[in-house]
Amino acid sequence: RHLEVYVSRFPGQGMPGAVVVVNDTTEVRQAERMRQDFVANASHELKTPIAVIKSSVEALQDGAAEDPHTLASFLEQVARESDRMTYLVKDMLSLSRIESGSLGLEPRVVVLDREISDCMERHHPRADTKTLTLVEKPPPDAPANVAAWADPDALRQVMDNLVDNAIKYTPNGGRITVRWGATADTVSFEVEDTGVGIPEGDVNRVFERFYRVDRARGRAEGSTGLGLSIVKHLVQAMRGQVRVNSKLGKGTTFRVTLPRAGSA
Numbered sequence: 001r002h003l004e005v006y007v008s009r010f011p012g013q014g015m016p017g018a019v020v021v022v023n024d025t026t027e028v029r030q031a032e033r034m035r036q037d038f039v040a041n042a043s044h045e046l047k048t049p050i051a052v053i054k055s056s057v058e059a060l061q062d063g064a065a066e067d068p069h070t071l072a073s074f075l076e077q078v079a080r081e082s083d084r085m086t087y088l089v090k091d092m093l094s095l096s097r098i099e100s101g102s103l104g105l106e107p108r109v110v111v112l113d114r115e116i117s118d119c120m121e122r123h124h125p126r127a128d129t130k131t132l133t134l135v136e137k138p139p140p141d142a143p144a145n146v147a148a149w150a151d152p153d154a155l156r157q158v159m160d161n162l163v164d165n166a167i168k169y170t171p172n173g174g175r176i177t178v179r180w181g182a183t184a185d186t187v188s189f190e191v192e193d194t195g196v197g198i199p200e201g202d203v204n205r206v207f208e209r210f211y212r213v214d215r216a217r218g219r220a221e222g223s224t225g226l227g228l229s230i231v232k233h234l235v236q237a238m239r240g241q242v243r244v245n246s247k248l249g250k251g252t253t254f255r256v257t258l259p260r261a262g263s264a
């Protein structure tokens with residue numbers, strides 16, 4: 001721990017003793033360190049796309065623009081890296097809004113299976129391009145209109161992020177299953193994939209900011225390493241929990257639990 005100790009003798013003559021003030025600054029220092037790490041990581045992440053854009057533009061200025069094929073491929077690179085910076089900045093802004101508590105979540109009654117169906121619909125086109133099977137599995141005796149007490153936009157962002165990752169980290173031909181269920185006071189859903197899985201040593205770190213198991217692969221897939229940290233913060237802000245279970249080479253399951261509407 002980091003302690004700051006101030007000692008001051010009693011003023012005046014002949015008074016014995018002193019005042020000792022001990023400040024525990026561990027948490028302040030940790031927060032400061034996290035901020036510094038965040039800035040360092042963010043700058044590092046932005047440097048790569050900027051470097052790629054700059055070198056593409058320089059090559060074009062040096063004559064690469066004369067050949068239509070080279071021109072097209074450099075321009076494509078510039079467009080791709082600009083998109084990447086856009087995601088990064090968007091994710092960084094989301095995270096900083098969530099962390100500063102200025103997101104203003106407004107929990108309300110959200111019918112779970114409807115949100116899940118909508119989310120599946122949004123992702124079908126992308127799943128199709130990888131020939132992935134995307135299935136929704138309600139519980140066997142699915143009760144009607146099970147609802148979470150959640151902010152609808154935040155819940156959508158959480159679901160989208162998890163299904164998006166499942167698609168990203170599952171090779172062609174795989175399967176993604178979304179299950180849901182409820183207890184007396186909670187609702188939960190899980191996103192299971194038959195993808196690449198996460199090594200045991202990394203599984204507890206995937207919610208950390210900028211953490212990626214495989215940097216090179218992540219970059220190619222347009223990843224920022226911020227998605228899961230946003231998921232975790234949003235779920236916690238809605239008084240829920242998110243857990244992960246994974247087996248390398250077999251697949252991964254993320255499970256989110258949220259308060260059930262009307263159970264309080």
Ligand code: ADP
Pocket residue numbers: 165166169193195196197198206207211212213214218222223224225226227228229251252
């Ligand atoms: P990213 O933008 O890199 O996907 P995330 O915060 O969403 O960032 O995820 C962090 C890391 O966790 C990813 O880079 C990936 O290595 C791993 N990961 C996340 N979801 C999955 C999944 N469904 N299967 C395998 N690995 C995953």
